Structure formats: C-alpha cells, structure tokens
Amino acid sequence: MNMRFLLTFVWVARLGSFRLTAEKLSSTQAAISSRISVLESELGVQLFQRDSRGVSLTREGHNVLGYAEEMLATQQRLLQSLGKADTYSGRLRIGVMDTVIHSWLSELINALSQDYPLVEVELTADTALNLSEQLLKGQLDLIFQTDLLRADGVRNVQLASYPLSWVVAKGAALDRPYDGLEDLCQERLLTFSRLSRPHQDVLNYLHQQGISTPRISCINSVAAIIKLVADGFGIGVLPPVLVSRELQSAAMIALPIKPAPGFAVYVSWRAGAGLELNEAVVNLARSVVAEYQRTASPGHFVLPDAPG
Known part of the structure; x- marks a missing residue:
C-alpha cells in the first residue's frame, strides 16, 4: 500500500x-x-x-x-x-505575530537552519486571529500567537509571557510627571491592532480602573509603534523587551505607573501521524525561548511555571 x-x-x-x-x-x-x-x-x-x-x-x-x-x-x-527519523526535509509553513518577529524569531530560524538544514521555512506574519484561521485551513503548519486554539487535532503550549510598560521618548513632551493612571490616559496611547488579545486586555484593565474612554491608537506594526513613540507621538503600551536597546541607552524610559497586565504567547500546531516535524520545531522553539529569557532584562520576558 x-x-x-x-x-x-x-x-x-x-x-x-x-x-x-x-x-x-x-x-x-x-x-x-x-x-x-x-x-x-x-x-x-x-x-x-x-x-x-x-x-x-x-x-x-x-x-x-x-x-x-x-x-x-x-x-x-x-x-x-534506523536513525533516520530526524532527517526532516520539505517545506515548513510558520505563522508569526509581530511581537515574536521583534524578539526571538531570528534565533529560532537560525536554530532551524542548523538542526534541520533540508527544511525550507516559509514565514507568514499576521494577526493572531488570521493565523489561527490559516492553521485550521491547513495553510500553515504551526503558529506563534496570543490565543489558545481549541480544535480537533490541534495542540497548544504556552511559551512565554510579555509584561507591559508605559514607554515614552526621553526628553519628549510626554516625558513628564503623571499624577496617576487617569492623568496618563489623557495622552494618546499607542498599542497593538484592534481586537487583538493585547489590545483587549489593555482596554479591560483601563475599564476596571474606571477609565472608560482612553485615547488609544491601534497599530498593527510593532516597528511603527516604536517609531511613533520615539518621535513623541504618544505613550507606547509595549513589552519593554521589544525596546530593550532604547531603554538601556535612555532614548526611552518606562514610566513609574502600574502597567496593564502582559500577554502570553503560545505555539499552536497540528499533531498526529506524519507531523513529527511540527513536534520537533515546538521543542526547538521552547529551547530558543528559554535561552532568550536568560539574555533578557529581569522581568521583561517571563517563562511559564514548570508543571508541578
């Protein structure tokens, strides 16, 4: 047969x-x-x-x-x-959200090229919602995004959490003392694309604090958010790990106001017979993320608790 x-x-x-x-x-x-x-x-x-x-x-x-x-x-x-199971080849279609691109994706691609040189990697950058739809349609093999994907034959593992900070350009007009969260929310806040998990979590947090109409601008590009913050256009609601160089050089500062809760990033993939490469890449991603966490500033990138 x-x-x-x-x-x-x-x-x-x-x-x-x-x-x-x-x-x-x-x-x-x-x-x-x-x-x-x-x-x-x-x-x-x-x-x-x-x-x-x-x-x-x-x-x-x-x-x-x-x-x-x-x-x-x-x-x-x-x-x-026969010792041939790890000789993977063919095309692997990976979907990634912007946050992953600007943190540890390069390290993962380098590790993939070293460990599985015969595998051709095809990358798709999109929102978590679109990536999930493409995985379910078979257009992607595994995805890195912010939501648990519940579907037959699909597995999920949380890789890390990204805490958030209120970030401003050093010396800009927005770099001033704030009386509290309500005062800060009078300014323009720059955050992730509308309806994304980070955007919804920030909105929910502010509503819980009694701030029902914050000035939020949603932007679907991390690079664009960072550029606009650097130009003094608004206050970034960002994971500090994405602007670690700017924070270390004091080009940006994190405001001393309690931030909104961060968000988790998951890997979701189809599991089953013939999909062993997916499992291998998931394990590789976990190793890459663990190494990335060791190089990040304390508290800027958090690994999930080990199962107890």
Missing part, C-alpha cells in the same frame, strides 16, 4: 478539502483526487462523501482513518529505529 496515498487520505480527512490538501502537499487537486480514487479502489470502499460544501468521511472512511494514522506512526517508529 502506497504510504504517500495514505498520508494524502489523512490530510483530506483533517482538512475536509481536496483543494486545501493540494496546497498543503504542494500538489494539484487532480493529483489528490486521483490518489484517493486509487486508494478507494484498492480498499474496495468509498472513503469520502463529496458535495458542494466539501468532503466528509464515510463510516468506512472513519474506520480506515484510524488504521492509516497507525500505519504512518509505525513508519515513523521504523525510521527512528
């Missing part, structure tokens, strides 16, 4: 679409359909129901899926026994 055809069957079952499976496997829709037809003829059963909404497993298809995943897992264990 052709293992590639079994892998194709598993991906059609996961994604519910021949088109999305073709994109995932760098193939054509006609080739995917042909593989499934051959597999159905070989097994003597219909694996999928096809209609205008896509494809869904038949009763026989559900039965075959368990065996197919078991056979792919057995193949992986065989490769492990």
Whole structure:
C-alpha cells in the first residue's frame, strides 16, 4: 500500500478539502483526487462523501482513518529505529505575530537552519486571529500567537509571557510627571491592532480602573509603534523587551505607573501521524525561548511555571 496515498487520505480527512490538501502537499487537486480514487479502489470502499460544501468521511472512511494514522506512526517508529527519523526535509509553513518577529524569531530560524538544514521555512506574519484561521485551513503548519486554539487535532503550549510598560521618548513632551493612571490616559496611547488579545486586555484593565474612554491608537506594526513613540507621538503600551536597546541607552524610559497586565504567547500546531516535524520545531522553539529569557532584562520576558 502506497504510504504517500495514505498520508494524502489523512490530510483530506483533517482538512475536509481536496483543494486545501493540494496546497498543503504542494500538489494539484487532480493529483489528490486521483490518489484517493486509487486508494478507494484498492480498499474496495468509498472513503469520502463529496458535495458542494466539501468532503466528509464515510463510516468506512472513519474506520480506515484510524488504521492509516497507525500505519504512518509505525513508519515513523521504523525510521527512528534506523536513525533516520530526524532527517526532516520539505517545506515548513510558520505563522508569526509581530511581537515574536521583534524578539526571538531570528534565533529560532537560525536554530532551524542548523538542526534541520533540508527544511525550507516559509514565514507568514499576521494577526493572531488570521493565523489561527490559516492553521485550521491547513495553510500553515504551526503558529506563534496570543490565543489558545481549541480544535480537533490541534495542540497548544504556552511559551512565554510579555509584561507591559508605559514607554515614552526621553526628553519628549510626554516625558513628564503623571499624577496617576487617569492623568496618563489623557495622552494618546499607542498599542497593538484592534481586537487583538493585547489590545483587549489593555482596554479591560483601563475599564476596571474606571477609565472608560482612553485615547488609544491601534497599530498593527510593532516597528511603527516604536517609531511613533520615539518621535513623541504618544505613550507606547509595549513589552519593554521589544525596546530593550532604547531603554538601556535612555532614548526611552518606562514610566513609574502600574502597567496593564502582559500577554502570553503560545505555539499552536497540528499533531498526529506524519507531523513529527511540527513536534520537533515546538521543542526547538521552547529551547530558543528559554535561552532568550536568560539574555533578557529581569522581568521583561517571563517563562511559564514548570508543571508541578
């Protein structure tokens, strides 16, 4: 039995679409359909129901899926026994939010190129909401973002937390004493894109403090926020780790006012037979993040508590 055809069957079952499976496997829709037809003829059963909404497993298809995943897992264990399981190759599609790009993404890409030189990395930068949608559609293999993604076949691990600070340009008009949070919120606040987890958390925090109409400008680019803060356009609601050089050089300062709570970053990925590279990259990311934390200023980048 052709293992590639079994892998194709598993991906059609996961994604519910021949088109999305073709994109995932760098193939054509006609080739995917042909593989499934051959597999159905070989097994003597219909694996999928096809209609205008896509494809869904038949009763026989559900039965075959368990065996197919078991056979792919057995193949992986065989490769492990031969010392070939870590020879990963192919394309890995990673989705990242802007905060990750401006902190430890470069270190992860360097580690990937060293540990898995045959893997071609394709990066997509977007909001957490869009990244989650693309993962579920099979357009991405794993994503780094701010929300737990609850879906069949998807796993999540919290990698780190990013505390926030109120950051201003040193010597700018906004670099002045403030009587408290309400006084500070009379000025323009610059933070992450609207409806993002950090934006919503900042709004909720300010509302809890009795500030219902803060002057918030939402910007979907960390680089743009940092530039605007440096130019004195507003007060940045930022993780200080993203402006560590500016803080160390005193080009920016963190105001001594209690900040809004920070936000967590998770890695979310599809797990299962044939997806061992995803698991390997998750473990690599955890090592990279741990090393990054050791180089960050105390309290600027926080690892999750170890399970007790």
